[in-house]
Amino acid sequence: MKDYNIKKTDAEWREQLSNEQYRVLRQQGTEMPHTGKYNLHFEDGTYKCAGCNEALFESSSKFESSCGWPSFDEAIKGKVEHILDKSHGMIRTEIVCANCGGHLGHVFNDGPTETGTRFCVNSASIEFKK
Numbered sequence: 001m002k003d004y005n006i007k008k009t010d011a012e013w014r015e016q017l018s019n020e021q022y023r024v025l026r027q028q029g030t031e032m033p034h035t036g037k038y039n040l041h042f043e044d045g046t047y048k049c050a051g052c053n054e055a056l057f058e059s060s061s062k063f064e065s066s067c068g069w070p071s072f073d074e075a076i077k078g079k080v081e082h083i084l085d086k087s088h089g090m091i092r093t094e095i096v097c098a099n100c101g102g103h104l105g106h107v108f109n110d111g112p113t114e115t116g117t118r119f120c121v122n123s124a125s126i127e128f129k130k
Helices: 010-016 019-025
Strands: 046-049 055-058 080-085 092-097 103-108 118-121 126-129
Touching: 010 019, 019 103, 080 103
Parallel strands: none
Antiparallel strands: 046 055, 046 126, 080 092, 092 103, 103 118
16 A cells, blocks of 8 residues: 555544535445535635545646546646556546545546546535635
């Protein structure tokens, strides 16, 4: 397992995060589609990790993908790590915060913009700052 900048015990994470944030960020959970507070959120600002407050995505990279989760076509350079995920009988690429290792969601190569990338992110894993 990678050694991240932010090191907390399981008990410390449970104390800091809401139950849903803990389930997503620390247990690789997924929120139900079309339920997250940032799915249809399009204000100008920055999306930060809900676990450690690290800036991850700029609002200029967010787009409406109709997939049910907030979608971005690129992350802030060096802030999101890609990990091979072979769970649930699929081969996908998990995305985690490069600062604390918190699970954000998955990235796919079916994005409609020039990057061709769709970072599919759980709202519970991020916070928005205007």
